[in-house]
Amino acid sequence: MIRKKVQEIERGDESTLKFLYQYSAGNSFLHRLDPRTKIILILCYLVVALIWPGYILMTFTTIFAILLLWFAARISPREYWQFLAYLTPIMIALIIIQSASGGPPYLTFTFPPNSGFSIALSEPGFFLGLAIGLRLATMGLAFMIFAMTTDPFDISLALHKIGVAFKLSFLVGFMLRFLPLIQEELFTIGDASKARAYKAMDSKNPISILRAIIAAMPPLATGALRRSQNIALAMELRGFSFPTEFGVKRTFLRDIKLGKADYVTMALSLGYAFLGSGLFFMTQRFDVFGYAAGLTMFLAFPLLAIIALFTSYQRAAKRKRQELQEKISTELE
Amino acid sequence: MEISTNIELREVGFSYLRDHKTVLRNVNLDVKKGEFLGIMGPTGAGKTTLLYIMSGVIPHYFRGKLSGTITVKGKKTTDLTLAQLSKMIGLVMQDPESQIFNLFVREELAWGLENRGIPREEIISKRNEVMKFFGIEHLQNSVTYDLSGGEKQRVAIASVYSLGNEILLLDEPTSELDPIGTTIVFDAIKKLASKQGITIVMVEHKSEELAQFADRIALLNEGEIKLVAEPTKFFSEKELLAETGIRPPQVTELSYELLKEGVQLKHIPLTLDDAIQTYSELLGNSVKSN
């Protein structure tokens, strides 16, 4: 009985936003990291991903991102497959464009066979398109890592601690918190248009869907405007201006602190970025390193990072479990 | 000096800048300290505007032509800022969606207190007290946008109440609640008035509950206060109520119908329990025991 309760508390609140801003409240390693740490982690990761060209390396960064989410944040791809699904047609489009406009050598396909109708695909173009597409996936996933594991109001607090005014930093969190609602309202409005036999929302044609979304804009915008005015009023009525108007020092129940895990992660990230860019510049100057260096970089470091994160997570989780068990057994007495 | 009236409105009139339509005219109303005042009236009568004026939202947030004086605890609303007024008056607006903006319910409840710089332990204990009072402890870790309409209303009321204001204004706070949920909220709010001396002004359509819990009810129609009286007298003004589309509690209406048929009633019941007692005496029945 205790074990189940511990599991429940550990799992936390697993509500997820659907696809605009995907904060999934949870209790994993990445969730517990300070938002400032995560910003550094993502930036370093992006720096390396953007510097290194080539589709093989991009594949690795993409896989790394997925693994990071899976192990360090316990978010399986099943929860964000829609995002990847929407990305796929864009990637295919990129590949097609690059293949059609690239240079030699060409791969020729006759389609249907023996008909005289053939398509010439540029080989380097194809791989370039693939690389760009995967880089897009990587950047998207980087955003997801941050978005899915960071409470919007922790971001606000982080900004405030850096020195941004309270009202402004709170507004950032507040806007992020409202994105899923706007998206949900968009769906409701879409449903309402279906109720008027409007076919566009039901179709699979992306252009129709786009048209349907545009048709949904007026009610969405009006609703959002009206609501935002009321919310601003509600905030004023509950003392939003107290700190500025009365000079009151605002209490924060929420707390973000940089801990050991944060410093370790930051160090690892910065090291990764430093070595990654360093190695890249060296491959540019001294052909010696070349491909091997790149592969080592992208295999070794992520693996090390994952192992490090995973083990520290295990240790922390074990400690937390023990704490909870103690707490519950004393409560039950 | 004891102030026995918390809010005073004298010759208050108001029209919005946008359409110059007079929304309120010649309003004179006193809200007594610790009373539960209900406000009823058809749509468009100006009830929400009245609450906005009492809380200072008009003129500080919405502009328009405001005449007359509005005094809260002895001070004119035009002399204070909205922030200063919000220390005395809490306002729960009609749409719960527009008043909940934190991610978790537990944060929503604490948000207002955080703004006031109240120490952490005090916030946590106050929050626990509020959750227990409104029966929403099971919601504390829920994400606010996953709540049902009725749950959101209760969270909205609780968040405003937690600020500890002496005056609480509520605009149709039970519109999305189911019948028993409505009774629970009314009951909780009544306790605030009777046990904690908080002054309550509530705009509502539900006669049955107001008849049972309110100390006085005001009728607002076309921007004017037509009647202010305690429930028995209020619901006896049949023509006036019929004109404005207000329905008395069903047992009260029943009683007036029976009076018309010549039945002698000792008094007109306002609530269910009252009616059961009155009619079982009349009919000499033994009440069905449940």
Next chain:
Amino acid sequence: MSSQTNLVNVENVSFLYPPPNRVWALKNVNLNVEAGEFVALIGQNGSGKTTLAKCISGFLKPTKGSVRVHGIDTRRTHTSELAKKVGYVFQNPDHQLFKESVYDEVAFGLHNIGRPKDQIEKKVREVLERVNLWEARDLHPFRLGKGQRQRVAISAILAMEPEILVIDEPTTGQDRKEARAIMDLALDLNRKEGVTVVVITHAMHLVSEYAKRVVTMCQGQVLIDGQTREVFSQIDLLSHTFVQPPQITVFGDKLGFNPVVLTIEEAKEKILELIDKKKGSGNRERR
């Protein structure tokens, strides 16, 4: 019009909200609605009434089981197709107003179905006059009051002449007069045009007066389904889903009225009858 047809057939329907909520909002629901019925769908917030209504209208496809409207399986049909048969009026009118004039709003659905222009003009006028909004036809819907916007939304659906009308909480935030006007309209449609009506509401006194049949939901399942009088007599059972019959019904029940009374009229007649009985020949004036 055969009154014995099952217009709506809900068979063993269960509905699971997608991750992460993972809540079974409906569990093994079975329901049949015949053409021409006037049904009220009640139950506490979260009991599954809206989910059920959306399954019937095709906005949600059942996870298990099937919903058939006039024989058509909702899982195999586009919602926009089903809209020709099932009209759904959402709770918040602001989510269903797309156009810049009341006229265009009501005409929108007719355009989508493909009606010719002159027919559209005729129908829009007919429907708007019925809800007393013909004079407002050139106004922007958002300039109207909430009650009026709700009427625009309803008339936009009515213009499409659905066989079934599903109305989600038409009375929230409306005053008594407006709420009654909407219910009167629904009743009129039901009686004169044979439109099957399903209303989701918390206003029990209106359920008493207008609905012939009441389906009560509790935690995703049907708790009680039957004629209004029969359902409202089970007061203890109803309290499980935080529902209480109208005050007059509870009043009558506590006084031992059997069968229970649904309206003030009925209660009055019953009391007069009991007074008569008690006083024998009666020594009071009866007009």
